[in-house]
Amino acid sequence: MSNDFARSGEWSRAELLARVVTESQRHYAEYSVFNQAMADHVGLHPTDMQCVALLDLEPGPVSTGDIARLTGLTSGSATRLVDRLVKAGIVERRADPHDRRRSLVTLAPSARTRIAQAWETPGQAFGAVLASYSDAELSVIADYLHRTAEVGRAQARRLASGETGA
Amino acid sequence: MSNDFARSGEWSRAELLARVVTESQRHYAEYSVFNQAMADHVGLHPTDMQCVALLDLEPGPVSTGDIARLTGLTSGSATRLVDRLVKAGIVERRADPHDRRRSLVTLAPSARTRIAQAWETPGQAFGAVLASYSDAELSVIADYLHRTAEVGRAQARRLASGETGA
DNA sequence: CACATTTACTGCGCTACGCAGATAAATCTG
DNA sequence: CAGATTTATCTGCGTAGCGCAGTAAATGTG
Incomplete structure (x- = not known):
């Protein structure tokens, strides 16, 4: 164990439960700022960044509707989002051979390297934090x-389903 | 320990390190959607929601400039953000007695209860997850x-400082 | 083969946001 | 103490992301 916060006794x-809640709130606030800074750095909007992250996570192609669901956007906004990314050369859009209504979106190889480059320094910094934990602790974090x-x-x-009913 | 992910052996x-990275990416994606759903539920924009969370975190009043820094917005956008929240009756804005250039923002008591109500059900759900961890594990999570x-x-x-220089 | 459903796209209006300049208060300087 | 500088916030303006509602094409169904 590697720091002051670990002396659970x-x-x-x-107090521990309250501390996790507080820390997570601050964590999300900081994350938002960091995410925005990364988006600015790559020249994309935070939403576009999120979409790229989703595509980077998935090995295969993702449909526009999937993007809408995964981001919480409407189908129209998802279309426009993909429009922007296509225009910027970040993704490629082509019709699904099995269902020509659907359009499949794939991350362009050049974008993948661009993202990887942008993550180099931050990735090392976050990695340094992770390196300080034992295997068991990492397992707890991943589980959480x-x-x-x-x-x-x-x-x-x-919330989304109760939205119209309330 | 309470689930399959804990068998670190x-x-x-x-693989453990890679799994934490992947899980955190998915985690942030889901968080964004949840946060947006919460914002819609209380009738605010995600940014406004984030600001309210910041104010809820701090016991004392926060200046408009602080909000700008903590959210990553420009000072003008922060002003507009506070305008919206004041108009919605969520916060109160008054001049700082010690420095009349600054305007201090405080969360209205009614807003505090409104936020608390919105968090009731989600809070229990997240609380159930936390309850399954030991004190030592909670400590690791808070530390992380x-x-x-x-x-x-x-x-x-x-990134923000290197932005103009690059 | 007619009909309903799904998937994506487009026109439109709204509004959050950044930028740049203005204003006012506090602070520094001689 | 007067004037210059810095700091904190606010305002006008243009850009663009987003939701809504309607449209078109492909697929599923009886």
């Missing part, structure tokens, strides 16, 4: 990220 | 959130 359970993401998705669905 | 160190937030802020500053 000094906090009560309730995964499960809270699932809860976030579920809650977003709940 | 089954992954190599490199804290340190990555710091790195994010530092990297954002680096």
